[in-house]
Amino acid sequence: MEEERSESRKQARVAMLELANMISVPMSLNAVIRLNVADAIWQGGSNAPLSASQILTRVLPSGVGDPENLQRILRMLSSHGVFAEHLNGSERTYSLTDVGKTLVTDSEGLSYAPYVLQHHQDALIRAWPLVHEAVLDPSTEPFVKVNGEPAYVYYRKKPEMNGLMQKAMSGVSVPFIKAVLEGYDGFEGVERLVDVGGSGGDCLRMILLKYPNIRQGINFDLPEVVAKAPQIPGVTHVGGDMLESIPGGDAIFMKWVLTTWTDDECKLIMQNCNKALPEGGKLIACEPVLPKETDDSHKTRAILGEDIFVMTMYRTKGKQRTEEEFRQLGLSSGFRNFRAVYIDYFHVLEFRK
Ligand SMILES: C[S@@+](CC[C@H](N)C(=O)[O-])C[C@H]1O[C@@H](n2cnc3c(N)ncnc32)[C@H](O)[C@@H]1O
Numbered sequence: 005m006e007e008e009r010s011e012s013r014k015q016a017r018v019a020m021l022e023l024a025n026m027i028s029v030p031m032s033l034n035a036v037i038r039l040n041v042a043d044a045i046w047q048g049g050s051n052a053p054l055s056a057s058q059i060l061t062r063v064l065p066s067g068v069g070d071p072e073n074l075q076r077i078l079r080m081l082s083s084h085g086v087f088a089e090h091l092n093g094s095e096r097t098y099s100l101t102d103v104g105k106t107l108v109t110d111s112e113g114l115s116y117a118p119y120v121l122q123h124h125q126d127a128l129i130r131a132w133p134l135v136h137e138a139v140l141d142p143s144t145e146p147f148v149k150v151n152g153e154p155a156y157v158y159y160r161k162k163p164e165m166n167g168l169m170q171k172a173m174s175g176v177s178v179p180f181i182k183a184v185l186e187g188y189d190g191f192e193g194v195e196r197l198v199d200v201g202g203s204g205g206d207c208l209r210m211i212l213l214k215y216p217n218i219r220q221g222i223n224f225d226l227p228e229v230v231a232k233a234p235q236i237p238g239v240t241h242v243g244g245d246m247l248e249s250i251p252g253g254d255a256i257f258m259k260w261v262l263t264t265w266t267d268d269e270c271k272l273i274m275q276n277c278n279k280a281l282p283e284g285g286k287l288i289a290c291e292p293v294l295p296k297e298t299d300d301s302h303k304t305r306a307i308l309g310e311d312i313f314v315m316t317m318y319r320t321k322g323k324q325r326t327e328e329e330f331r332q333l334g335l336s337s338g339f340r341n342f343r344a345v346y347i348d349y350f351h352v353l354e355f356r357k
Pocket of ligand 1: 156173174177200201202203204224225226229244245246247258259260261
């Protein structure tokens with residue numbers, strides 16, 4: 005019995021050291037993205053295992069660089085499932101796992117890499133040591149405390165951050181929308197669709213391609229964001245503030261938006277959606293949905309991780325929500341019916357007026 009207790013205490017100490025050193029994981033991910041390691045290994049799909057020196061020869065034109073230090077990074081990320089390590093005698097080579105492949109740039113120039121980089125911008129990194137301040141003083145977001153203004157106001161003034169944000173959103177949204185178009189048919193019969201907080205308009209572009217019944221797409225986002233959005237056939241970009249008013253349509257789409265706002269702000273945004281819809285019209289919101297009970301699955305950890313990100317960067321009271329919390333928000337904003345369709349990280353939440 006005493007032996008068992010001592011063994012579990014040893015494991016607990018090791019587990020705490022693992023948690024304390026977790027910061028090495030995102031920072032090393034950041035490093036392999038900056039060094040373009042995933043594309044170097046992928047090479048059009050060959051994914052042949054390469055040593056750190058071979059990778060360096062591919063990513064650095066001069067071929068200089070420290071292979072030993074790169075190998076340390078690759079090895080650590082292999083223990084987190086990003087790379088597969090192949091040991092041959094004393095030689096180590098690395099290929100990409102399915103997780104690592106999400107960092108490979110696809111034929112449309114997209115991947116999950118900009119999302120990782122966007123999360124590690126200086127302005128965001130500086131806010132992280134102040135997470136405890138969200139507990140002590142929830143009146144001001146840690147991001148605001150260190151940068152002097154809210155994140156979206158800050159991004160607005162930095163074209164490179166706006167650009168990275170748009171690429172980050174596209175990289176994650178495009179594969180998700182492909183899954184939505186396979187698993188959800190709620191766009192049938194819609195003629196005018198508004199995407200609220202639509203960023204560069206990727207979601208609308210894909211929805212319109214599948215549903216020619218949608219004759220008009222309105223991509224609604226902050227003026228600075230739509231000013232940078234590309235021309236998309238059938239899509240009109242409209243700049244504005246969703247907290248004030250939202251352009252009219254017979255359906256409204258919204259993805260990854262409610263999470264960043266407080267309950268009161270969500271209510272205001274959803275009431276603005278309600279006003280912009282005809283009787284029977286629907287709001288189609290895609291958001292992560294928090295399970296009621298906490299578990300240690302990748303999905304729950306990803307959602308809870310983003311919950312702390314939102315609390316630190318956007319709103320101390322912005323948050324991830326359960327299905328029941330979304331249902332209640334809909335009811336209190338004037339929607340009569342609600343249904344949820346599970347897709348992957350995100351669910352489709354359909355609110356009908
Ligand atoms: C997390 S991003 C989601 C982007 C896109 N829907 C997607 O999933 O790829 C949130 C979007 O809301 C926009 N946004 C933030 N505040 C806004 C406001 N007050 N009015 C309109 N759009 C806003 C941001 O510019 C950003 O494009």
